[in-house]
Amino acid sequence: MSKRHLSQQQTQRIRQLQEKRISKASQAGPDDDAHLDPPGTGLVIARYGSRTEVEGLEGPHAGEVWRCHIRSNMEALVTGDRVIWQADTTSQAGVVTALLPRRSLLTRPDPYQRIKPVAANIDRILLVIAPLPTVSPWLIDRYIVACEHSDIPVLIVLNKSDLMQGPEADALRERLAEYHALGYPHIEVSALGDLSTLRPEISGRTVALVGQSGVGKSSLVNVLLPEAAQRVNIISDNSGLGQHTTTTSRLFHLPEGGMLIDSPGIREFGLWHLDEDSIRRGFTEMREFYGDCRFRNCQHQSEPGCALRAAAEAGKILPRRLESMHRLIAESKSQ
Numbered sequence: 001m002s003k004r005h006l007s008q009q010q011t012q013r014i015r016q017l018q019e020k021r022i023s024k025a026s027q028a029g030p031d032d033d034a035h036l037d038p039p040g041t042g043l044v045i046a047r048y049g050s051r052t053e054v055e056g057l058e059g060p061h062a063g064e065v066w067r068c069h070i071r072s073n074m075e076a077l078v079t080g081d082r083v084i085w086q087a088d089t090t091s092q093a094g095v096v097t098a099l100l101p102r103r104s105l106l107t108r109p110d111p112y113q114r115i116k117p118v119a120a121n122i123d124r125i126l127l128v129i130a131p132l133p134t135v136s137p138w139l140i141d142r143y144i145v146a147c148e149h150s151d152i153p154v155l156i157v158l159n160k161s162d163l164m165q166g167p168e169a170d171a172l173r174e175r176l177a178e179y180h181a182l183g184y185p186h187i188e189v190s191a192l193g194d195l196s197t198l199r200p201e202i203s204g205r206t207v208a209l210v211g212q213s214g215v216g217k218s219s220l221v222n223v224l225l226p227e228a229a230q231r232v233n234i235i236s237d238n239s240g241l242g243q244h245t246t247t248t249s250r251l252f253h254l255p256e257g258g259m260l261i262d263s264p265g266i267r268e269f270g271l272w273h274l275d276e277d278s279i280r281r282g283f284t285e286m287r288e289f290y291g292d293c294r295f296r297n298c299q300h301q302s303e304p305g306c307a308l309r310a311a312a313e314a315g316k317i318l319p320r321r322l323e324s325m326h327r328l329i330a331e332s333k334s335q
């Protein structure tokens, strides 16, 4: 046999092998992974640097949590993402191969003003407030603007209802009625008592709790999520990282249904930086007046012909919401 003939045979053999691999890969997913189980959908329940914890949503691994690698060409994953993944039963690690479309995305600017994704597919933000510590209306507005910016509906959860007595409680209820009229509903609960009004608001949804320190977020989580539900059984814990080593956000299943995405960072999300334009758009009841000011660049302060001030004087918008907007814009410029 000539050398040339041999090499032709080899070439043919190699091509056959390649074709076999390609057809196998198109059936079973990515190549060179003979021990990978077939692809299925999964839910990202936590992120640690380049590693991800994925819970299987179907097939033989449904309900199991696997540490996974992410294919290098993929965009950043965050808690709450739905993905396509495969379990590698040999190495006891999985691999994420695709990101499914997101319903919502919570983002925050990093110190260089680059937008960083934080959590995905949150359906509702629970803004926790309480009679104590007292909450200023402009702080509520700030959280609401952040919710509008993320395009995620907000439910105001007034915790510590057992402390709702006296004239201050009446004033707070009046405030909440104003928000109700603006399209921001609220419920009253007590983490020390009964959460029966809260549970149905979470059931069937993915929620995140936000609000200032001391209003009772941890207390609410501890009632909603008994200790057993806070533990995660990771199938493939070969990373040496342990289970609760990080401040990254984590997704929990509530025993009554529904999911909670929680992290110290997300709890403070109303304090993240927002630009002037997002703040204006976040006061949704004012949108219809913005185009009507005499001056295109009206700052809605003391300019003649300001449609917003006219609307406030006519009782069409709340003067204190307009003040709040000015305050948030001034603050965002000084940051």
Ligand SMILES: Nc1nc2c(ncn2[C@@H]2O[C@H](COP(=O)(O)OP(=O)(O)OP(=O)(O)O)[C@@H](O)[C@H]2O)c(=O)[nH]1
Residues within 6 Å of the ligand: 159, 160, 161, 162, 163, 189, 190, 191, 192, 193, 211, 212, 213, 214, 215, 216, 217, 218, 219, 220, 267
């Ligand atoms: N009276 C009353 N006290 C409550 C209630 N819920 C929480 N508290 C108390 O409020 C205090 C603060 O509660 P936390 O759950 O730590 O508040 P948090 O919002 O998690 O605070 P940070 O961890 O600082 O963000 C604790 O002393 C709780 O016992 C409630 O419904 N009624």
Ligand SMILES: [Zn+2]
Residues within 6 Å of the ligand: 293, 298, 299, 300, 301, 303, 305, 306, 307, 308, 309
């Ligand atoms: Zn104006």
